[in-house]
Amino acid sequence: MLNSGISVLVEGINLQRLLAGLFVTARIALISIVIGSVLGIMLGLIRTSKSKVVRFICRFYLEVFRIIPILVWMFIVYFGVTNMFNIHLSGELVALIIFSLWGAAEMSDIVRGAIESLPKHQIESGRALGLSFWGLYRYILIPQAIRRLLPGAINLSTRMVKTTSLVVMIGVIDVVKVGQQIIERSILKTPTASFWIYGLIFILYFIVCYPLAKLSKILETKWES
Amino acid sequence: MNINWGFIVSSLPLYEKAAWLTLKLALWGISASLIIGLVCSVVLYYRIKVLERLVRAYIELSRNTPLLIQLFFLYYGFTKIGITMSENTCAIIGLAFLGGSYMAEAFRGGLESVSKAQIESGLSIGLSNMQMIRYVILPQAFSVSIPPLGANCIFLLKETSIVGAIAIPDLMQVTQDLIGIYYQTFEALFMLVVAYMILLLPVSVALTWLERKVRYAEFGN
Numbered sequence: 001m002l003n004s005g006i007s008v009l010v011e012g013i014n015l016q017r018l019l020a021g022l023f024v025t026a027r028i029a030l031i032s033i034v035i036g037s038v039l040g041i042m043l044g045l046i047r048t049s050k051s052k053v054v055r056f057i058c059r060f061y062l063e064v065f066r067i068i069p070i071l072v073w074m075f076i077v078y079f080g081v082t083n084m085f086n087i088h089l090s091g092e093l094v095a096l097i098i099f100s101l102w103g104a105a106e107m108s109d110i111v112r113g114a115i116e117s118l119p120k121h122q123i124e125s126g127r128a129l130g131l132s133f134w135g136l137y138r139y140i141l142i143p144q145a146i147r148r149l150l151p152g153a154i155n156l157s158t159r160m161v162k163t164t165s166l167v168v169m170i171g172v173i174d175v176v177k178v179g180q181q182i183i184e185r186s187i188l189k190t191p192t193a194s195f196w197i198y199g200l201i202f203i204l205y206f207i208v209c210y211p212l213a214k215l216s217k218i219l220e221t222k223w224e225s
Numbered sequence: 226m227n228i229n230w231g232f233i234v235s236s237l238p239l240y241e242k243a244a245w246l247t248l249k250l251a252l253w254g255i256s257a258s259l260i261i262g263l264v265c266s267v268v269l270y271y272r273i274k275v276l277e278r279l280v281r282a283y284i285e286l287s288r289n290t291p292l293l294i295q296l297f298f299l300y301y302g303f304t305k306i307g308i309t310m311s312e313n314t315c316a317i318i319g320l321a322f323l324g325g326s327y328m329a330e331a332f333r334g335g336l337e338s339v340s341k342a343q344i345e346s347g348l349s350i351g352l353s354n355m356q357m358i359r360y361v362i363l364p365q366a367f368s369v370s371i372p373p374l375g376a377n378c379i380f381l382l383k384e385t386s387i388v389g390a391i392a393i394p395d396l397m398q399v400t401q402d403l404i405g406i407y408y409q410t411f412e413a414l415f416m417l418v419v420a421y422m423i424l425l426l427p428v429s430v431a432l433t434w435l436e437r438k439v440r441y442a443e444f445g446n
Binding site: 005066067068069071072075076079080083084158162163164165166168169176183191192194195196198199201202205206209210213 | 290302304383
């Protein structure tokens with residue numbers, strides 16, 4: 001029974017459809033990782049500011065994303081915001097907005113941690129050498145901070161890739177949705193389809209996330225010293 | 226904007242029930258993942274031969290796949306190969322499968338942070354194996370492990386928001402139903418956020434307090 005079911009993966013254009021779904025998932029992940037990183041770096045730099053009010057606002061922004069699950073956020077925007085302002089937002093756009101904002105929040109914490117972990121004497125020595133504000137950042141702080149934040153940033157990316165699986169809940173036709181469609185279509189012919197399809201999606205996510213996680217670990221041990 | 230307070234009050238029992246269910250699933254999931262994590266970390270720490278590779282494979286597999294897919298695979302996939310579980314069992318197994326690896330990493334971090342010198346000093350003053358674990362390794366390992374363990378608990382509690390996808394009437398599902406049936410979008414979402422706040426804020430505060438409490442056991446740094 002089971003070995004006859006695996007053929008559902010290559011039947012017709014099923015595999016192409018799944019890959020097209022994966023492309024949608026990857027698109028959401030990639031765009032939001034890029035936007036989230038850029039916003040997050042800016043926010044992280046702002047969070048090193050001395051003003052207590054600014055720091056509090058940024059911290060609050062981060063905690064708001066940490067305390068409320070991402071799925072709830074997507075519901076709020078997909079059902080709530082659209083309803084309140086009487087606008088239409090596609091599921092994909094909602095996913096992009098939420099993932100970008102969430103990515104920015106988490107990224108800002110990584111960037112802040114990286115900058116604050118730099119020993120103070122680095123800044124002082126830079127000043128003593130007569131570097132300007134930008135020179136200090138360009139030659140002293142940023143190169144060192146990048147080494148400290150890159151492992152965490154890559155980890156965040158894998159988390160975001162994994163979380164993209166949730167977009168199916170707000171009606172995006174991603175790899176999971178395509179998988180469900182194939183399962184429903186072939187339920188009479190191949191009842192075991194769900195085992196194979198979800199198994200394949202499971203492996204697909206693993207193939208994307210595992211190398212990233214590995215890379216982050218390698219960088220972490222390499223740059224630790 | 227007009228907020229329909231009557232609707233909020235009338236749907237309170239629904240949310241209360243769902244919140245308890247969420248909490249129950251999370252508690253079972255967290256307890257199971259703590260046990261799995263502890264076992265895995267001991268296997269990794271003492272480098273028990275074959276098991277070590279198995280545990281490593283499990284950790285990679287569980288950390289690098291989304292919970293939603295794990296749940297779908299468990300719930301819709303496994304039933305096709307003759308293993309049918311109730312949705313609650315599925316959710317708990319899914320949470321434990323996911324959380325186990327995170328907990329294992331947290332425990333392992335703690336165990337490995339106990340320096341060799343500590344163990345050697347313990348041996349040199351004649352502590353037995355059990356005494357060593359009880360008085361030297363565990364207190365130090367725990368104080369290092371507590372922050373990541375706490376973060377994992379919150380993480381798992383938040384991840385329970387996904388179980389609605391396998392037909393469990395949790396907070397998300399109740400919200401979706403209320404929006405679908407009564408079209409009281411704002412009220413339903415408001416209740417959803419409040420419910421999660423009530424679940425998560427006390428845990429978050431308690432963990433911050435606990436973190437400060439256990440710091441006394443840290444040694445040398």
